[in-house]
Amino acid sequence: MRLKIQSVNKESIRQVVKLAGRMADQVDRLRYLRGTVTVGPGTPRLHAMAVWIVAAAVCAVVVALVLWSKS
């Protein structure tokens, strides 16, 4: 399982990186990141793959139904 880097606040990691980059003082930047960023369990790869397969199957069925109804 991969780890997921996440923010404990509402902002996204991209926003966190942007904000941290604006801080000129090294200690301020470190303090902000240590208080904001954490790691948690990411989506398991197999699980993520299964979700994509099901989504693709549903799409295929919908497309097939649409085409069948038009024919």
Place this chain on the structure above:
Amino acid sequence: MNNNEVDNLPLGLDVGTSRIVVARNRDKTYQYETQLNAFITLPYSKLAQSLLEKESVFHEVAGDEIVVAGNDAQKFAEIFHVETRRPMLHGVLNPQEPHSLTVIRRIITKLVGEAGTEGRKIFFSVPAPTGKAEEGIAYHQASIRQILVELGYQAQPIEEGLAVVFAEMSASNYTGIGISCGSGLCNVCLSVLSVPVISFSVPKAGDFIDAQAAAVTGELSTRMRVHKENTFRLNGLSGDRVANALTVYYDDVIRTLTSTLRSTISSTQRLPKLDQSVPVVLSGGTAMPKGFLVRFEAALRAEDFPIRIAEVRISDDPLHSTARGALMAALC
């Protein structure tokens, strides 16, 4: 800044196998103080003790012996042509040395003094596990913490590799690989946005080079270390047998470090997705000889690496990097 404010400022402490370094932040500048983490013993006599006191040599009477510790131990070892004894081995308290805890306590007390204000913050460096076993890290960590708590500090451990990241990787938002090449161990940490993801240590480092080179040349390990720190350059084999021996064992350490780094990162299941390439920063006395960086980078890039590497560089201040990183953690 008055004395009360100075007495309350956080400290960073690098408890290394070879040296103990304290970092302070005064008026936005970092200041360092270092003591050699070594000692020698002399048979007790009143004359010897009064001479040491007269010369202000850092010593303590322990039963029928006088223990000379810190930087002064090196001078005495050279005078008497003996090896200094070491309170630490492979990054932790030396289990074969009965004086280890006493000497470490003396050196730490000399460097940091009493806290001044109860609960003053201090972060001290600890090694990461080598992967084989815990190898005394918990006992070592608890012992150093106890010494600092007795001095009135609120002490927190920080892994040495992470301290290097904190000291060196502000520009990459504390994302990258910090490596501290010390005497007992090479400590490695892969950090993402200041969060340590992988930490480990490799038990081949400066002491391994000294001991192996001393064994094949018939010299003392202490002499090897002095030669290594003063004049040695890592630029291939030459006519100098000591330099050749050091080169051979340096190459061994570099190969072991890079292959362990590659295999550990490749085999980990718990790696976050990294969108960008990451820097690698080397610090510690063992990384200081000229030519080390070139050889390390060549070994690292010789084969595919599991993550993209942006740059490989040596810290601007490799002997103080860990202490500075510990201080930054304490300041947060």
